[in-house]
Amino acid sequence: MNVRSNVIKRMYIxxxxxxxxxxxxxxxxxxxxxKKASNPGDYPAEFYIEKINSFELQPPNQCxxxxxxxxxxxxxxxxxxxxxxxxxxxxxxxxGYVLPKGIIMFLRAEGFKAEIYKGDISSLxxxxxxxxxxxxxxxxGLSWQHYMxxxxxxxxxxxxxxxxxKRSTDENESIPxxxxxxxxxxxxxxENGLPIFNRVYISVSK
Numbered sequence: 404m405n406v407r408s409n410v411i412k413r414m415y416i417x418x419x420x421x422x423x424x425x426x427x428x429x430x431x432x433x434x435x436x437x438k439k440a441s442n443p444g445d446y447p448a449e450f451y452i453e454k455i456n457s458f459e460l461q462p463p464n465q466c467x468x469x470x471x472x473x474x475x476x477x478x479x480x481x482x483x484x485x486x487x488x489x490x491x492x493x494x495x496x497x498x499g500y501v502l503p504k505g506i507i508m509f510l511r512a513e514g515f516k517a518e519i520y521k522g523d524i525s526s527l528x529x530x531x532x533x534x535x536x537x538x539x540x541x542x543x544g545l546s547w548q549h550y551m552x553x554x555x556x557x558x559x560x561x562x563x564x565x566x567x568x569k570r571s572t573d574e575n576e577s578i579p580x581x582x583x584x585x586x587x588x589x590x591x592x593x594e595n596g597l598p599i600f601n602r603v604y605i606s607v608s609k
Contacts (some may be wrong), residue, residue, distance in 0.1 A: 405527045415466070420574060440522030443529030450532045451555035451564065451579045452477065452538075459484045459583055461568040467491060467501035469568035470538045470550040471509065472555075473606050477536050479508060484568065500548065506538065506605055516608045524603065528556050528604050536566070536581070538605040544596030556579040561586045 429509040457521050461484055468488035475482030479562035503519055509511070510517035510563075531537045531553055542548035555564035555578065564575055567582040575581055595601045 409475065435504070435519060436599065437519045437521035439589075440520040440526035440530070446525075446529045446532040448559060449555070450528070452531070452534070452536055453579065456554075456566070456579075457572075458566060458573065459568055460571055462485070464499045464547045465501075466550040466568055467506050470552045470566070471506055472567075473552045473566045474510075474536050474538065475513070478607075478609065480513075499548075501597040501598060503540065503603065503605065506550075510605075510607055514609075517605060519601050519603055519605050521601075527553065527604055528558075530604065531556070533606075533608070535607055539593065540595060540597075540600060540603055540609070541592035542595035543592070546596060548597070551582070552580075563589050 453541055454477055456473060459469050459472065463586045465484060465488045469484035469571040471491075472482035472484040472487050475487075487509065489500075491501050491505045491509055493502040493508070494500065495502065505518045507519060520530070522530075527537065527539070539551055539553055540548060541551065549567075549569070549570075552566040554562060554566055556562065557564075563584050564578050565582045565584065566580045570581050573581040575583055589605060593602050
């Protein structure tokens, strides 16, 4: 009985250690976890990032780098998507998809303040009204996920305006960005099916 009891005890300890290691690795990869966005104050009924910026068309699964490059260009720093992708860490093997932590760590290393928030569309508008593009994550569960850069909104039209590095044409014309979404459609994609990182956005400031 003592031998059997000792074996069971050792197995139990091993399982606990393995679970702790796995949990530690997962936690390290996911942090920083999204902060809960504060209740927004008053913000304009419409707002646009007016600064002139260029568009790049991304290769597959490199949207994180191209969204980040757009933000860098907004701060008048060199931002080339393919170069940034090579520098990003926390890529998922095989797919090359970049976890939010990869974007945040890169921007912080470049001297920016980068934070990830979880909120609603009002807090998102309030954040961009501070004057800087915001990176958002949309998708449909494990089928696909995609980063875009929010550059404006119009409450009256219930529209949001984005730079989308998968778009080869500019559908926004005189409005900043190259893609327009209705708020209703955007919310469907922003509820992206991920258990922790749904309705999240990454804010960037100096």
